[in-house]
Amino acid sequence: MxxxxxxxxxxxxxxxxxxxxxxxxxxxxxxxxxxxxxxxxxxxxxxxxxxxxxxxxxxxxxxxxxxxxxxxxxxxEEIQLKKEKRKIEKQLPKEKLAQPINLNPKFTFSNLIIGNCNKVAYKAAIAVAENPGNIYNPLFIYGDIGLGKTHILHATAHYMLSKNPDANIIYTTADAFMSELIAYMQKGSILDFRRKYKNIDLLLIDDVQFLVRKERTQIELYYIFNALHLIRKQVILSSDTPPSKLKGIQGRLLSRFASGLVVEVKPPDIETKLKIIKKKAQEFKMDIPYDVMLFIAKTVNTNIRELEGSLTKLKAYSQIMERPVTLDMTREVLKDILEIKQIEEFSIEKIQKEVANYFAVNINEILGSSRKKKVVMARQIAMYLARYLTDKSLNEISKAFKKKDHTTVINAIEKVKKQMEKDRKFKLTVEFLRDKILTS
Ligand SMILES: Nc1ncnc2c1ncn2[C@@H]1O[C@H](COP(=O)(O)OP(=O)(O)OP(=O)(O)O)[C@@H](O)[C@H]1O
The missing domain is CATH 3.30.300.180 (DnaA, N-terminal domain)
Structure with missing residues (x-):
C-alpha cells in the first residue's frame, strides 16, 4: 500500500x-x-x-x-554528508591514541571539521605526516586564537604515530621549550637538551610567537632546527601571526620558519561553525535543536574555543534545571558571553537592502512580483540569506517579503541551494553577499 x-x-x-x-x-x-x-x-x-x-x-x-x-x-543531505565523512575516515589509518607524549587524545583528524577555513592546513598536515621531512619542511601554521592550530598539530602527531608507531615525536609549546631549556642550563647539561631534540622524527612547537625577544631560546631553536632539517626530520610550527609579522625574532630564524610552507587557518564560516557545533554537541552528548545551533553559530564570532565554552555552559544549565535546551534558554544562559545585541540588529531589511544594492535592483521590485531574471535571482538569494542569517521563522520571512505563504520561501531556498551546488560563480556570489552582510 x-x-x-x-x-x-x-x-x-x-x-x-x-x-x-x-x-x-x-x-x-x-x-x-x-x-x-x-x-x-x-x-x-x-x-x-x-x-x-x-x-x-x-x-x-x-x-x-x-x-x-x-x-x-x-x-x-545529512546522510550523504555523514557517508562522505565516513569514507574519508576509512581511508585514514586508525589513529593510535595511547601516547607517550603529551597529546590530547581528542585532537585527531577524525574529530576535526574541515571547511574552507582550514582545508589547506589540513591537507598540508596530512601530506607532511605521510611524507615527513620531504615536502613542506617546516610547515608553519598561523591563525587567530582558538581556531584549531593546536588541534592540527596534535592530529598530525597522532596520524604519524598510526603509520609509524615507533616514530619519535616531541610536541611542546614555545613557553615549555624555553622553561625546559632554562632547567637544562641550570643543571649545566645543555648538551643533553640538544641531544634530546636531535634524536627525533617530528618536532611540533606550538605558539612560537612567545619566542619574541627570547634571544637565548631562539639561538637554541635555531641550532636544533638546522640539525633536524639537515637530516630531513620534520618540523611543524604554529603561531598567531605569519613569520613576516613576528617582530622580535632573529631574521635567520624567521627565514627558516618561512622556508617551507606557510599556511593560514582562517575563521570558520557559518556552515563550518554549524558542523563544529553538531560535532561538539555529539561529543558532549547534548541534544540541541537546529535553531539553537544556528543561533550559536551566528553569535559566537569566530573563536572555536568560545563556541565550545558556550556548549559546556548550556549543558551544565540544562542539567541543573533538568530542562531541554531551547532557544530562549540559550539566549538567557549565553547573554553574558555572546554579542547577542549584534544579532538582534541583524534584520531581514538589511539583507534585502544589501542584495538589492548588489544586483542594482529596487527593494520594491524584490518585494513585488516582477519575474525579471535579475530580480527573481536577487529575491531568491535574499530569502535564502534571511533563512540562514536570521532567527526568523519561514512565516516571518514570507511576511517580510510580502508573500502570502512560506512555500515560496522554501522553493527559493531550494533553488538557491541547488544552484550553489552546480554553479561555482553563483555560489561565490551568495557567499560574498553573506560575508558582506555578516561583516558590515
Ligand atoms: N575545525 C575544527 N573542528 C573541530 N574542533 C575544532 C576545530 N577547530 C578548533 N576546534 C576546537 O577548538 C578548540 C580550540 O582549538 P585549538 O586549541 O587547537 O586552537 P588554537 O588555534 O591552537 O588556539 P591558540 O592560538 O589559543 O593556541 C579545541 O578544543 C579544538 O578541538
Missing amino acids: DIWGDIVSSMAPNIDKNSLKLLKGIHKTKLENNKFKIYTPDIVYRDWLDSNYKEDIKKILYRLTGKNLIVEVISE
Whole structure:
C-alpha cells in the first residue's frame, strides 16, 4: 500500500497548493517496526516538514494503521554528508591514541571539521605526516586564537604515530621549550637538551610567537632546527601571526620558519561553525535543536574555543534545571558571553537592502512580483540569506517579503541551494553577499 500517497491525499483538502506540491515531491518513506521514516532532500525541507506537519502525519498514520507510530523526518543531505565523512575516515589509518607524549587524545583528524577555513592546513598536515621531512619542511601554521592550530598539530602527531608507531615525536609549546631549556642550563647539561631534540622524527612547537625577544631560546631553536632539517626530520610550527609579522625574532630564524610552507587557518564560516557545533554537541552528548545551533553559530564570532565554552555552559544549565535546551534558554544562559545585541540588529531589511544594492535592483521590485531574471535571482538569494542569517521563522520571512505563504520561501531556498551546488560563480556570489552582510 502507498502509505505516503494516502497521507498526502488525506492532507490535501486542508493545505495550500504549494505545500501540497512540496509534500508530493517526497519520494522516499519507510515503515520500520514502530517508526515511519520520511526522507527529505535536505535540511531546510526536513525542518519545514518537521515543524509544520509531523503531528498531522502522526494522526493520519494512526487512522490508517491503527498504530501509534513514531514519525521521523530525515534529511538525505545529512546522510550523504555523514557517508562522505565516513569514507574519508576509512581511508585514514586508525589513529593510535595511547601516547607517550603529551597529546590530547581528542585532537585527531577524525574529530576535526574541515571547511574552507582550514582545508589547506589540513591537507598540508596530512601530506607532511605521510611524507615527513620531504615536502613542506617546516610547515608553519598561523591563525587567530582558538581556531584549531593546536588541534592540527596534535592530529598530525597522532596520524604519524598510526603509520609509524615507533616514530619519535616531541610536541611542546614555545613557553615549555624555553622553561625546559632554562632547567637544562641550570643543571649545566645543555648538551643533553640538544641531544634530546636531535634524536627525533617530528618536532611540533606550538605558539612560537612567545619566542619574541627570547634571544637565548631562539639561538637554541635555531641550532636544533638546522640539525633536524639537515637530516630531513620534520618540523611543524604554529603561531598567531605569519613569520613576516613576528617582530622580535632573529631574521635567520624567521627565514627558516618561512622556508617551507606557510599556511593560514582562517575563521570558520557559518556552515563550518554549524558542523563544529553538531560535532561538539555529539561529543558532549547534548541534544540541541537546529535553531539553537544556528543561533550559536551566528553569535559566537569566530573563536572555536568560545563556541565550545558556550556548549559546556548550556549543558551544565540544562542539567541543573533538568530542562531541554531551547532557544530562549540559550539566549538567557549565553547573554553574558555572546554579542547577542549584534544579532538582534541583524534584520531581514538589511539583507534585502544589501542584495538589492548588489544586483542594482529596487527593494520594491524584490518585494513585488516582477519575474525579471535579475530580480527573481536577487529575491531568491535574499530569502535564502534571511533563512540562514536570521532567527526568523519561514512565516516571518514570507511576511517580510510580502508573500502570502512560506512555500515560496522554501522553493527559493531550494533553488538557491541547488544552484550553489552546480554553479561555482553563483555560489561565490551568495557567499560574498553573506560575508558582506555578516561583516558590515
Ligand atoms: N575545525 C575544527 N573542528 C573541530 N574542533 C575544532 C576545530 N577547530 C578548533 N576546534 C576546537 O577548538 C578548540 C580550540 O582549538 P585549538 O586549541 O587547537 O586552537 P588554537 O588555534 O591552537 O588556539 P591558540 O592560538 O589559543 O593556541 C579545541 O578544543 C579544538 O578541538
